[in-house]
Amino acid sequence: MTDITLHDAKLFINGEFVDAASAATMPIVDPSTGRSIGVLAAAGEVDVDRAVLAAQRTFDEGVWRDKSVHHRAKVMNKFADLFEADIEAFFRLETLGNGRPISETRAQIARLPQFYRYFAALALTRRTDVIPVEGDYLCYTQRVPLGVVALMTSFNHPLMILSKSLAPALATGNSVVIKPSEQTPLTTVRLVALLKEAGIPDGVVNVVNGEGRVAGAALANHPKVKKIVFTGGTDVGRGIGEAAARNFALTTLELGGKGAVIMFDDLDIDRAVNGAAFAAFIGAGQTCVCGARILVQRSMYPKFLEKFKVKVESIRVGDPADPRTQLGPVISERSRARVLAMLDRAVNAGAKVLAGGQVATGAGAGFYLQATALYDVDPDSEIGQEEVFGPVTVVMPFDDEADALRIANGTRFGLAASIWTNDVARAHRVASKLTFGILWINDHHRLDPASPWGGFKQSGVGRETGIESYDQFTEPKAITVNTSGVTVDWYKDDGQAKRLN
Numbered sequence: 001m002t003d004i005t006l007h008d009a010k011l012f013i014n015g016e017f018v019d020a021a022s023a024a025t026m027p028i029v030d031p032s033t034g035r036s037i038g039v040l041a042a043a044g045e046v047d048v049d050r051a052v053l054a055a056q057r058t059f060d061e062g063v064w065r066d067k068s069v070h071h072r073a074k075v076m077n078k079f080a081d082l083f084e085a086d087i088e089a090f091f092r093l094e095t096l097g098n099g100r101p102i103s104e105t106r107a108q109i110a111r112l113p114q115f116y117r118y119f120a121a122l123a124l125t126r127r128t129d130v131i132p133v134e135g136d137y138l139c140y141t142q143r144v145p146l147g148v149v150a151l152m153t154s155f156n157h158p159l160m161i162l163s164k165s166l167a168p169a170l171a172t173g174n175s176v177v178i179k180p181s182e183q184t185p186l187t188t189v190r191l192v193a194l195l196k197e198a199g200i201p202d203g204v205v206n207v208v209n210g211e212g213r214v215a216g217a218a219l220a221n222h223p224k225v226k227k228i229v230f231t232g233g234t235d236v237g238r239g240i241g242e243a244a245a246r247n248f249a250l251t252t253l254e255l256g257g258k259g260a261v262i263m264f265d266d267l268d269i270d271r272a273v274n275g276a277a278f279a280a281f282i283g284a285g286q287t288c289v290c291g292a293r294i295l296v297q298r299s300m301y302p303k304f305l306e307k308f309k310v311k312v313e314s315i316r317v318g319d320p321a322d323p324r325t326q327l328g329p330v331i332s333e334r335s336r337a338r339v340l341a342m343l344d345r346a347v348n349a350g351a352k353v354l355a356g357g358q359v360a361t362g363a364g365a366g367f368y369l370q371a372t373a374l375y376d377v378d379p380d381s382e383i384g385q386e387e388v389f390g391p392v393t394v395v396m397p398f399d400d401e402a403d404a405l406r407i408a409n410g411t412r413f414g415l416a417a418s419i420w421t422n423d424v425a426r427a428h429r430v431a432s433k434l435t436f437g438i439l440w441i442n443d444h445h446r447l448d449p450a451s452p453w454g455g456f457k458q459s460g461v462g463r464e465t466g467i468e469s470y471d472q473f474t475e476p477k478a479i480t481v482n483t484s485g486v487t488v489d490w491y492k493d494d495g496q497a498k499r500l501n
């Protein structure tokens with residue numbers, strides 16, 4: 001593809017990269033250095049309206065909507081091939097944008113072409129229903145695309161979060177307006193250029209870069225948007241849900257989390273320690289499904305603390321472009337200050353620091369923090385209940401299954417949790433009683449395009465990926481056919497019983 005420099009983070013409307021109507025811009029900051037690496041065109045209401053109207057026009061014209069599923073699948077598979085061929089550039093660009101270690105970025109983004117191939121295949125194979133109804137009637141359903149859908153992504157996994165919804169939105173024939181995080185727009189800009197190259201018609205995919213409170217708000221409130229997919233904080237998600245409801249738009253909201261990692265004492269201690277560290281610190285803890293609460297059975301709690309301290313202190317903080325780095329920076333100075341303030345309040349409330357807790361020195365001028373673990377934490381305290389979104393976890397003991405379930409379920413969130421045990425019956429028993437939308441047994445952070453992704457309670461509504469996501473980008477039509485060959489004369493006074501419904 002044609003190379004896009006870091007300074008080309010413009011808007012993408014109707015197949016063209018353009019400046020904001022007001023010529024407003026904002027800096028793009030590398031979190032590993034704190035320095036500006038490019039300029040972002042900042043969309044306003046006028047730009048958002050242009051993008052939505054372009055998407056609506058192409059939807060109404062049917063240039064993508066009316067193509068056969070075979071055509072759409074062919075284009076999506078071509079895009080997946082182009083994406084895969086260009087994947088090294090995406091690795092570097094995503095690490096530059098959000099500061100994740102290159103080893104993590106490679107592991108995550110390398111799987112994303114599979115998402116587009118999966119939904120292309122689903123478009124070819126997804127069947128609708130024939131419904132058994134009474135009488136001489138055939139009743140069947142058709143699924144039709146919604147129209148213009150808005151995809152609002154966050155900084156922590158820009159391409160993965162986008163792909164989870166962009167793939168099914170396109171496979172089902174919708175038009176799309178993307179609002180990426182203003183902190184990490186670069187890989188989205190590169191991706192839409194590849195979509196154009198693959199054959200997605202102009203106007204089907206549009207991008208409005210800019211601030212959430214301006215561009216995001218305008219998109220959420222636009223009356224022509226039929227569905228909004230948002231990943232981010234619960235409070236912002238609540239506002240987006242309210243805006244969507246005013247326009248009767250559908251929503252899929254993947255919001256906050258306070259994931260529990262439940263370690264039973266029949267598990268090997270080293271496996272428990274390694275699993276807990278993986279759950280807690282991947283992505284510098286900046287993920288809604290991170291292992292923010294490590295629940296350890298009391299009989300193994302002292303030994304776990306001893307070994308977990310060594311593990312946490314061994315995690316290498318540094319330049320995310322260095323393959324040896326295991327923990328990169330948080331996304332911004334504001335984020336780092338917020339995390340440090342939460343740690344101060346936790347310690348003042350009685351929590352003890354097992355490891356970390358400070359700014360990471362020697363890692364450079366970026367927004368670095370040490371991997372941090374706390375213990376002796378009250379499960380009902382702020383640090384035990386609220387999302388930190390940084391490299392911080394708390395370790396808490398439990399007595400038995402009932403106690404573990406009480407602590408794990410005792411939050412307003414319900415996104416993801418994991419159960420670690422060698423007892424198969426216990427694993428399934430506990431999983432059935434946890435109020436979380438995503439559960440892993442003896443693992444964490446696993447995602448597949450075929451598996452539904454989403455939470456309970458204040459962790460959101462709707463599902464991404466899987467058949468569930470595919471169907472939620474469509475509306476069903478019920479079609480009923482009279483197969484009798486007879487039309488009843490309803491108004492004939494013949495004394496015969498007639499069926500109305």
